[in-house]
Amino acid sequence: MKYFIIINLHAGGDNAKKVWPDIQKQLAAAHADYQTLYTAYPNHAVELAEQALSEIDTANQTDAVLIAAGGDGTLHETLLGCQHYYRVHQNDHPVPIAFLPVGSGNDFARGLKIPLHWEKALADILTQSAAKTINVGHYTDLDHHSEGFFTNNFGIGFDATVVHLANHSSLKSHQFFGQFSYMAAILNVIIHFKGFKTEILPGNMPKVTFDNTFLLTTTDIPYFGGGINIMPSASVFDDHLDLVVVEKPSLWQLILFVSMIFLKRHLRLKFIHHYHEKELFIKTNGNRLGQIDGEELGERTFNLKLDTVKYPFWIR
Numbered sequence: 001m002k003y004f005i006i007i008n009l010h011a012g013g014d015n016a017k018k019v020w021p022d023i024q025k026q027l028a029a030a031h032a033d034y035q036t037l038y039t040a041y042p043n044h045a046v047e048l049a050e051q052a053l054s055e056i057d058t059a060n061q062t063d064a065v066l067i068a069a070g071g072d073g074t075l076h077e078t079l080l081g082c083q084h085y086y087r088v089h090q091n092d093h094p095v096p097i098a099f100l101p102v103g104s105g106n107d108f109a110r111g112l113k114i115p116l117h118w119e120k121a122l123a124d125i126l127t128q129s130a131a132k133t134i135n136v137g138h139y140t141d142l143d144h145h146s147e148g149f150f151t152n153n154f155g156i157g158f159d160a161t162v163v164h165l166a167n168h169s170s171l172k173s174h175q176f177f178g179q180f181s182y183m184a185a186i187l188n189v190i191i192h193f194k195g196f197k198t199e200i201l202p203g204n205m206p207k208v209t210f211d212n213t214f215l216l217t218t219t220d221i222p223y224f225g226g227g228i229n230i231m232p233s234a235s236v237f238d239d240h241l242d243l244v245v246v247e248k249p250s251l252w253q254l255i256l257f258v259s260m261i262f263l264k265r266h267l268r269l270k271f272i273h274h275y276h277e278k279e280l281f282i283k284t285n286g287n288r289l290g291q292i293d294g295e296e297l298g299e300r301t302f303n304l305k306l307d308t309v310k311y312p313f314w315i316r
């Protein structure tokens, strides 16, 4: 096998940089044939993935694997680069993506039971012999005629506001306190968040309107926000997406919601709505913050069609 490693040394509050020498030692000990591509700026992994695929094609390399080493953002960008490449090279056989979790949240690893410790995750990658096809999320922005992909989730409202605040928190880049940046952001949003209006068209079902939406997350895996089990049954192995809509809760409902999440019973609450569909349409009014795989999408109105596409992953 030939491994192309796209590594974000800044992932996990520079955790990736700290463990990278040991990763290289493990690769050398396993006599792995690999090439490293270092990200130099945000979104660089998109270009690096395209560059690696082009090299793989030119060399006619039939046994290549692209390893995204970082957090969910690095994985997201690597997937995006692959999708861009195969839009142009439609007849090519897609090179599988592996994930080496050295970031902060690593929700994709949790969701697919990839070991959270890089050493075990790398051992699995190196001993793996075939790829598995999974369904990754795909969205079409109907207002801006653009599209994108996600391995984890696409969120509007509460989770996106948390991501925004956490990313801009002075705690985020700290190796120890970084893990608390989400917690601090959650508390902040809970206090100040204002509900918004949403229209949902789930598959062939009639349109549903929510006037006071708090959280609106379309997910392909159980976790979001660094380990919160928002949709325990979500799976990349079916071609459906799960949409969770939470209407703005009162303080006691919020406490109930958080407690019920731990018991995995929150979907029974009457202010929480769940849809499991192959295709979803979502429209928000007014400017809202969005997040995709933990990466900020900025503030705007959303008019989206969501579904899934297939892609091979180097997973067990």
Ligand SMILES: Nc1ncnc2c1ncn2[C@@H]1O[C@H](COP(=O)(O)OP(=O)(O)OP(=O)(O)O)[C@@H](O)[C@H]1O
Residues within 6 Å of the ligand: 008, 009, 010, 011, 012, 013, 039, 040, 041, 042, 043, 044, 070, 071, 072, 073, 074, 075, 077, 102, 103, 104, 105, 106, 107, 293, 294, 295
């Ligand atoms: N060289 C770089 N300098 C600054 N930012 C970078 C660089 N390379 C990548 N990035 C950006 O770092 C951000 C965070 O990366 P990533 O998501 O992989 O790690 P994380 O945030 O620690 O993990 P997680 O998303 O699992 O919480 C991404 O937005 C990515 O574009």
